[in-house]
Amino acid sequence: MHRERVSENVFWFQSEVYAQVTAGVVAGPQWAVVIDTLALPDETLGMREFIEHELGVPVRYVINTHYHADHAWGNCFFPSATIIAHARCRDLLAERGAPSLDNARRQNPVLRQVKIVLPHITFDSGEMTMRVGKKNLNILPAMGHSHDGIGVLVEEDRILFAGDAFMPLPYVVDGDVDEIIASIKRIGRMGLENIVQGHGDIILRGEIDAAVKENLNYLSAIKKAARLAARRRVPEELLDTIRIEDCGKSRVYLGGLAEGLHQQNLRALVNQMRASNDK
Numbered sequence: 001m002h003r004e005r006v007s008e009n010v011f012w013f014q015s016e017v018y019a020q021v022t023a024g025v026v027a028g029p030q031w032a033v034v035i036d037t038l039a040l041p042d043e044t045l046g047m048r049e050f051i052e053h054e055l056g057v058p059v060r061y062v063i064n065t066h067y068h069a070d071h072a073w074g075n076c077f078f079p080s081a082t083i084i085a086h087a088r089c090r091d092l093l094a095e096r097g098a099p100s101l102d103n104a105r106r107q108n109p110v111l112r113q114v115k116i117v118l119p120h121i122t123f124d125s126g127e128m129t130m131r132v133g134k135k136n137l138n139i140l141p142a143m144g145h146s147h148d149g150i151g152v153l154v155e156e157d158r159i160l161f162a163g164d165a166f167m168p169l170p171y172v173v174d175g176d177v178d179e180i181i182a183s184i185k186r187i188g189r190m191g192l193e194n195i196v197q198g199h200g201d202i203i204l205r206g207e208i209d210a211a212v213k214e215n216l217n218y219l220s221a222i223k224k225a226a227r228l229a230a231r232r233r234v235p236e237e238l239l240d241t242i243r244i245e246d247c248g249k250s251r252v253y254l255g256g257l258a259e260g261l262h263q264q265n266l267r268a269l270v271n272q273m274r275a276s277n278d279k
C-alpha cells in the first residue's frame with residue numbers, strides 16, 4: 001500500500017492490489033477520522049496500524065463515501081469507531097452488502113475476516129460538519145457514481161476526498177450520468193488545492209481544470225455514443241466499436257481495468273436510455 005502526507009495531519013493511502021482504490025485520514029490531537037476503508041483486510045489493517053502507532057491516536061470516526069465494497073467493507077476493522085455515511089449508503093449496505101459479501105468470500109477466502117458494519121450516523125440532505133483538531137471537515141453530497149455518494153472537504157486545506165464521484169475514468173453503472181456530470185462541475189468550481197479521487201492518484205491544483213474537462217468530455221462522448229446505439233436493433237454491434245480512446249481516455253487508467261469499465265458504462269447508458277424511453 002502506498003502512503004503519502006497530503007498536508008499537516010492529512011494522509012492518503014492507495015491500494016497496490018485493487019484498482020488503485022484510495023482512503024484517507026485526518027488526525028487530531030486525541031483521535032482520527034478515516035475516510036473509506038480500502039478493499040482487502042491487510043491494507044485496511046496496515047492503515048489502522050499507521051494511524052494508531054505512527055500518528056499515535058485511535059480512530060474515532062470512519063466516513064464511508066459510498067457503500068461499495070472497496071470503500072465500506074473495512075468498517076469492521078475499526079470496532080470502536082462510529083461510522084458516518086449518507087442514509088442511502090446504510091440502506092444499500094444493509095440490502096446488498098451481505099449477499100455480495102457471501103459471494104465474494106467464495107472467490108477470495110481472505111474476506112472471511114470481513115463483516116458488514118452499517119453506518120451509525122447518517123444524513124440524507126444538506127451537509128454535515130465535523131471538527132478534528134484545527135480542521136473543519138465538511139461532509140457533502142457527491143452523487144452520480146452511486147446514489148449515496150458523499151465527499152469530505154478539509155476546509156482549511158481545500159482538499160476534497162471526492163469518493164468515486166471523481167475518478168480517472170468516471171464510472172456510472174450503479175449511478176446516474178447527469179448526476180455525476182453535475183458533481184464534477186461542482187467540484188471544478190470549489191477552488192481546491194487537491195482532489196483525492198476514489199481511485200487513482202491525487203489531482204493537484206494546476207491539474208484540476210484539465211481533469212474536470214477531460215471527465216466531462218468523456219461523459220458527453222459516451223452519452224452521445226449510447227444515444228446512437230440505443231436506436232439500433234443490436235446496440236452492442238456499435239458499442240463494441242467505440243473504444244475508450246475515441247472518448248478521450250486511455251485504457252491504461254486504473255491498472256488496465258479502464259477499457260472494461262468503459263464498455264460497462266456504454267451498456268449501462270443504453271439500458272438507462274431505453275428504460276426511460278419506455279416510460
Ligand SMILES: [Zn+2]
Pocket residue numbers: 066068145146164
Ligand atoms: Zn464505487
